Amino acid sequence: MNTADLGLPVDVPSTALFTDHYELTMLQAALKGGTADRRSVFEAFTRRLPEGRRYGVVAGTGRVLDAIENFRFDDDVLDFLRANDVVDGPTLEWLASYRFSGDVWGYPEGEVYFPGSPVLRVEGSFAECVLLETVILSVLNHDSAIAAAASRMASAAGERPLIEMGARRTHELAAVAASRAAYIGGFASTSDLAAGFRYGIPTVGTSAHAFTLLHDSERDAFEAQVVSLGRGTTLLVDTYDVAEAVRLAVEVAGPELGAVRIDSGDLLLVAHRVRRQLDELGATGTRIVVTSDLDEYAIASLAAAPVDAYGVGTQLVTGSGHPTCSMVYKLVARAESADPKAPLVPVAKRSTGGKTSIGGRKWAARRVDGQGTAEAEVIGTGAVPADLADRQLLVELVKGGRVVAREPLDAVRDRHAAARAGLPLSATQLSRGEAVIPTEYV
Amino acid sequence: MNTADLGLPVDVPSTALFTDHYELTMLQAALKGGTADRRSVFEAFTRRLPEGRRYGVVAGTGRVLDAIENFRFDDDVLDFLRANDVVDGPTLEWLASYRFSGDVWGYPEGEVYFPGSPVLRVEGSFAECVLLETVILSVLNHDSAIAAAASRMASAAGERPLIEMGARRTHELAAVAASRAAYIGGFASTSDLAAGFRYGIPTVGTSAHAFTLLHDSERDAFEAQVVSLGRGTTLLVDTYDVAEAVRLAVEVAGPELGAVRIDSGDLLLVAHRVRRQLDELGATGTRIVVTSDLDEYAIASLAAAPVDAYGVGTQLVTGSGHPTCSMVYKLVARAESADPKAPLVPVAKRSTGGKTSIGGRKWAARRVDGQGTAEAEVIGTGAVPADLADRQLLVELVKGGRVVAREPLDAVRDRHAAARAGLPLSATQLSRGEAVIPTEYV
The missing domain is CATH 3.20.20.70 (Aldolase class I)
Known part of the structure; x- marks a missing residue:
């Protein structure tokens, strides 16, 4: 990373400290307990749209990719974590060599989304994925909120x-x-x-x-x-x-x-x-x-x-x-053991209180009618039905830690215009209403 | 400025591009027209509190001081401005040597404020002061909004x-x-x-x-x-x-x-x-x-x-x-000519539409009752009445371009607690209401 250029927002600086304290203490406890290497799937999604809004707009994905690429713990950061007793020695050692090596899939930036849409899916070891939660949500929650208003x-x-x-x-x-x-x-x-x-x-x-x-x-x-x-x-x-x-x-x-x-x-x-x-x-x-x-x-x-x-x-x-859009980042599946071949088990919080979510690694597709107008956001955890195979929404963004889907901002802007044009006409009514298409789980 | 440390939010990076395009075109036109050097007074204030709120909290002043100190146009920035025809050659040359050399007074950070309170006063040539508008407002509008909610x-x-x-x-x-x-x-x-x-x-x-x-x-x-x-x-x-x-x-x-x-x-x-x-x-x-x-x-x-x-x-x-607090930065007085000794003339927009403001360089004082409880925010442009002389709110922050009022965050936090405690008891009612003390102009 060339820090000499960081005086202005040219490059994304190291993003490792845009992180909640508890991500690191969870890492420490998981390293100590032997669960840190369990293969895990996290998904970013929102349980509802802001009140009255008919669609959401995925924005920030490009910045998320920059953030993941620059998520590094350099000496200054490690010194800070040590001096403040945030985590123990073995954890600091693990952080020093941190590089995200997993996979990220997501809705392409500019696409619209609905309640439950898995707009980003991050897969890798628990340890490497859990650390990214805060910065991913900061970017998506802010940028998507602004893009929705702009749209x-x-x-x-x-x-x-x-x-x-x-x-x-x-x-x-x-x-x-x-x-x-x-x-x-x-x-x-x-x-x-x-x-x-x-x-x-x-x-x-x-x-x-x-x-x-x-x-x-x-x-x-x-x-x-x-x-x-x-x-x-x-x-x-x-x-x-x-x-x-x-x-x-x-x-x-x-x-x-x-x-x-x-x-x-x-x-x-x-x-x-x-x-x-x-x-x-x-x-x-x-x-x-x-x-x-x-x-x-x-x-x-x-x-x-x-x-x-x-x-x-x-x-x-x-x-x-609506200055933020209540996007959350949830563990939806994880391996039974640290064995890289261990099967994934779907997981979900199930306490009462309205914060439950649906476990399992998800696909998503937008079903359209005869005129090509969106009809439903279809989300599932099993095999993708044949009639939706070519309507799938998630694309590969990071493969084995390498960003594979950079694109110019104009392409993102064009995608959004096309996605909005593909919604039922009532999507762009300004009056308050429900999501313009329903979310169906299969 | 040590750019090597900018990878994380340790130092404030050069802040010169956190600026609206029109600040630079105004500068260009003023340089060309011979008015750029007119001594000018800008004030940051808000016309009203967010609906229902009873007091505001000044926050961000420390960050504003960092921003002013780091407001520099380096080669990368000048190249960008040149390549995009933002301003002409003479203006670029002027920007290359830009350093704020004026004076800044303001409410000390953590103090409370009311409609019309001149929370920051920036004085210098028109050219050097106008450029700071955007970044000063970004910081004050964001940080004060959050601090008010926190309070x-x-x-x-x-x-x-x-x-x-x-x-x-x-x-x-x-x-x-x-x-x-x-x-x-x-x-x-x-x-x-x-x-x-x-x-x-x-x-x-x-x-x-x-x-x-x-x-x-x-x-x-x-x-x-x-x-x-x-x-x-x-x-x-x-x-x-x-x-x-x-x-x-x-x-x-x-x-x-x-x-x-x-x-x-x-x-x-x-x-x-x-x-x-x-x-x-x-x-x-x-x-x-x-x-x-x-x-x-x-x-x-x-x-x-x-x-x-x-x-x-x-x-x-x-x-x-209330994610922002409608702070504005207005030219309230300027010299009749570029002569450094020319007298200041109060100025103010006076079109209809609710956006008028009061011209002239202001002082502010908080009048208290016999128990020391705040009674009114008194704002004036002439001499300070004797009974308010030791209740003045503005303090010197930057003198001749040099920051003179850095302070630890705990001091700011303590100041806020004391300022809030000095307000009438109804200040901390959560119910919606008017500003807890009136603003009086003398």
Whole structure:
């Protein structure tokens, strides 16, 4: 690992400490008890969708693969664990040579999911798999929550582009992952330079109210911006009086003005007025960008308004009411002994309290109707029925510890658009409802 | 900056790209227009508290100081900005030598805040201050949201310790900052090893359901854990049948068993039953830890239950319904010209739409009554009234670009406890309400 590049979110740093303390104490006890090498199958899934949501979006898989690849215990980390008595000497020794050597299958990133969908399956020794729980869930829970909100917003926006601009509303590195997830969900660009740097997502932006306020007059500000950024720039027109600012904007930039941005007020009303005014001033090609506390409902309400692009911040990075998605990582099967040939036994928690799950290593397939529209998420633990053999959802991601399924972000984004288009039409209704297709267990 | 240590969240990496694209285009236009050097004052504040909340908690200040100190544009970053035409050549040249050289004052970390409180004030040239907006807001908005939720939970928990265990429910690095904010708000420990490594927060944890399921029987699992981790360990007792597991736990570990953990079911009911059973078995010193989807309301509802510690995950890291806190960073005053002696002019957006703010460089003081209890948050732009002179809230954090106010996390935690204790008693009511003291402008 080249740590010299880690100053910015270029590479994933060693991810070994993004781990709950108890993963290591379980490892210690299993090593001591002789069960650490039992072949084990863990699955990541969610018992339900966030309330009212009709589908989930798998996002973060690419980051999970980076995290697994970089899960290493270097000397600094081992020293910390030793100094704080987190685990004993033999466990530290085992950790020093840790490399995940197992297999990972999962839903391809961008795919949709439903309650029970085994979105990730991790198989190897108990010891090597259990350690990955925390970081896998951190990534999937965060990124999938953002992507699901983004997908709903993208449906609501239709052909109009969405700009992700929520960096200031969430942790600075969560923001970078949020931009990535938003792009998967259908956003076109981001304000976050780190997301451009790390993932090649197009970055955009021109000016804020501070820029206007810096100048002695709005005219000075607009002139300075047009001189420096060109007539194609976007002028922010709601610092003082919108109508006066629009007039001034076209006077300064001419009818070639790229766009005006409105960041406050009754956007529906203001957008109509501004469009009329721009047209009257001959700026018929000048676009209108709106950016004030939008969510999928506000976006939908502007469908008939003369708006050309939406900027979304807070509601995107907070998952529009659902900032996480209750993904869990459960041991579903394990060998009877440490013998690598020992058969797998399905296991599951069975206490009362609503947290039960279904044991056994699972396959999943999406059954479609005659028109190719999704009809049911079918999940099973035995042989895959012949009619579902070519509809299986899990793909191989890591084989014997080696990542085998890297892909460009645009492929993930396209996959999501296709997956969403394959759902029944009611999937993209914004009203609250149940999962748009049922989960069937066979 | 020693980039070799950046593999884990030890040092803050260069933070220059945690920045919205428009900060740089504003810089370019201001450089070109000759306004970049105007002395400017930016303030971070929030127009309102999250709905129903009675006070806010300033958290993240220490991380902001790290971010300012590490805000550098190295060659990789400049190459990226050049290749993507983010800004022009002269701007890149200016960025290459960027170091913040201004002053920062702010509420000390851990202090409480109210609508309008100027929690951070950044002063310098427009150019050097505007660039810091995004990363300052990312940190404050995230960390303060988590700390506010933590503070409410800590009030509800009273003397019982709270364990932060939400790493798996949020972005892996947001989780580290969340642990830090939770500690400030009053949590005692964390499950997150990275938070222990980075901030020295005590880490705790023993085992999950997977550990029990790995074994051929619950007895095997308990025995393996006790052999490895000792009788003082915490056994998880709700994998199968709680009563049977409690009986077994005491049989295996003896009455010296440290604790049992309950992670599902009706905690109020189950805690009482388990306590009775433990006492009957002679394990009167064995503690009960509960950890199932707790928030401040659930914690409060368990006040009369025989519970010894609470583990909180999802609701902590998602701010218990308010994952961000709408902090903004506004230009409130700037010089009339680039002359360093030019007087400051107060400025403010004044368009309609609810996003107006008050111009001018502000002071803030907390007025107290005869008993020393907070009575009002007083904010002004002129001279500080004599009776409030020694109640001022802003302290110097950065002087001429140099951080002057680093402090240990325990001092911040103590400050928060004292600040909360200085509020009227209704501050810690969990019911929804208004800010517990009014904000007065003079």
